Amino acid sequence: MSPAIITLIVLGIVALLFVTEAIPLAIAAMGGAIALGILGVIPITQVFSGLSNSTVILFAGMFVIGGSMFHTGLAQKMGETVVKYAGKSENGLMFAVMLITAVLSAVSSNTGTTAALMPVIIGICAVAKISASRQLMPLAFAAGLGGIITLVGTPPNIIAAGALKAAGFEPFGFFEFAWIGIPLTIAGMVYMMFIGKHLLPKMEISTDQEIEQEIEVSVNDPKKMWISGIILLAVVIVMGLDLKAIPLEIAAIIGAILAVLTGCLKEKQAYHSIDWVTIFLFAGMMPIAAAMEKSGAGKMIADIVVNAMGGSPSPMVVTASLFILSCGLTQFMSNTASTALLAPIGISIAKGIGASPHAVLMAIAVAASCAFATPVGTPPNTLVLGPGGYKFMDYVKAGSGLVLVCFIVSIIIIPMVWPFFPK
Template sequence: MSQAVKCLILLAVVALLFVTELIPLAITATAGAIACGLLGFIPAKQVFSGLSNSTVVLFAGMFIVGAAMFYTGLAQKIGNTVVHFCGTGENSLMFGLMLVGTLLSSVLSNTGTAACLLPVALGICAAAKIPASRQLMPLAFACGWGGIITMVGTPPNIIATGALTSAGLEGFGFFEFAWIGIPVSIAGMLYMMFIGKHLLPKVELDADQEIE
C-alpha cells in the first residue's frame, strides 16, 4: 500500500472522528498529528511544530483577550450601553445590535460576541414585546461580517496572513482587511434595515420562557 493511500485512509478516519465527535476533538487532532509522524508522512520533529507557529500563538492571544472582556462583563456593558442609547424600538434596536455586534466581532471571536449579546437582545425583546427572531438574525449577520474588518476578527484572515508569511511574502496588515470589511458591513446593515427586515420571521417568545 502506497503512502498516498495510507494518508488518504488516515484523513478519512480523522474526518469521521471530527464529524461524529466520538472522542474529544483535541485528542482527535493530536492523535492525527502523531499518526502522521508514526507512519512517516512527516518527520517526527515536525509533529508538534505547528504549536509554535505565530498564527497559533495569535489565535491563543485573541481568545484570551476576548474571554477577559466577556468574563469581566465589559463586552456586555458595551452592548447594554449601545442598546440603551438606541432605545427599544424595533428598527433602532436592530441598528444598535448590529452596530455593537459588528464592532465587537471585529476584534473578538464572532461566536463569543454573538453569545454575549444574545441574552441582552432576548431580555430587551421580551420587555419591549418585540419578536426576538427579528433581532437575532441581524445580530448573527453583523457578527459574521464584522469579523472581516481586522486581521484577528475571524480565523481565515489570520490563516491567510500566516500562509503569506510562511511563503516569504509580506503578510496583511492589521486593518488592511477593513478596506473591504467596512464597506461590506455598511452595505449589510443598510440592507437589513431597509430590505432584509421585511424577510425576517416573526416568532413570539413563549409566555413561560425564562430570559436570563
C-alpha cells in the first residue's frame, strides 16, 4: 500500500473521530500522527515535531498574556468600555468584533490578531453577560476573511502572486485582493450576524465563571492592569510590524515571561492559562498535514479532480472545481501547502484552454483561506476551540454555510474582476 493511500486512510479515521468525538480531539490528532510514524509514512522522529512548531509556541505565549489580563482585571475593564459604546446587543458586539478583527488581519498575521483579541473579547462577553462561544468563532472567521484583503494578509495570496510571476504573467498587486476580500468580509459578517449565529452553541462556559471569580480577587490593582495592557500593546505592535528579528512566537513568549516577572500573574497561574487541548490538537495535526503533502496524498486528490473535469473544461468549471478542491484540502491541510500544490495545476489548465490564469489562481488562493469548517483548518480556528468550549461539529455547522457563501460570492465576483478572456 502506497504512503499516499495510508495517509488518506489515517486522515479519514481521524476525521471520523473528530466528527463523532468518540475520543477527545487532541488524542485523535496525536494518535493520527503516531500511526503515520509507526506505519513509516513520516520519520518516527517527526511524530511529535508539531510540539516545537512556532505556531504552538505562539499559542502558549498568547494564552499566558491573555491570562494576565484576566488576573489583573484589565480584560474586564476593557470589556466594560466596549460595552458602554457598543451596547450589550449580540449583533452589535459581533459586528464590532468582526470589523476590528478583519481590518487588523488585513495588514498583520491573522493568527496574531486572533491571539491578541481573544482575551479582550472574552472580557467583553463577561461584562455583556453573553457566552464567549457566541463571539469567539466569529472572531476566528473574521481573521480568516480579513487576511484575504491584501497581498500580505495570508500566505496563499503571496504564493498565488509568486506563481503567476514565475510563469511569466503579471502578478497580483498589493491591494488587488481587496476586490474580492472586502465583498467576502462583508458577506461573511452579514452571514454570521443573521444566519451563522443561530448555528453557534448556546451555553454558559465554566471557564468564564472561573475568570470572573479570579477578576474579583485582583480587580483593585490598577498598576498591574497598566503593566498587563502595555505588555499586550507592545506584543501586538511588534507582531504588526512583522520584524524579521522578532518573529511572532518570540514576541509572544517575551510578553508571557514579562507578565510573570512583573507579577501580573504567578507561574502556576501562567501554566493554568494555557489551553493544552488546543496545543496538542494543533501539534498532532501538523505531522498529518505534512504527510498529506510529502506522501502525495494531496496531489492524488488533485489529479482525480482534474481528470474528472475532462479534456476541455470551461474556465468557469475549472475555477469552481479548483475552488472546491482548494477549500476541501485546506480544512485538514496547510493553506500554504494547498495553494502551492494547486497553483501550478491551475496555471497549466488555464493555459491549456487559452484562458487567463488570474481568475483561477485567485479562486485557489481565496478558497485556501476559507478553512472555516473544521477547528484544525487554520490556527485562529484552533486557538478559539478551548476558550469557546466548541466541539468539532460546531465548526461544521457554522463554518460550512460560510464556506458556501464565500464560494457563491467568489464565483460571481472573480470572473468580473479578472476576466477569463481579457480584451
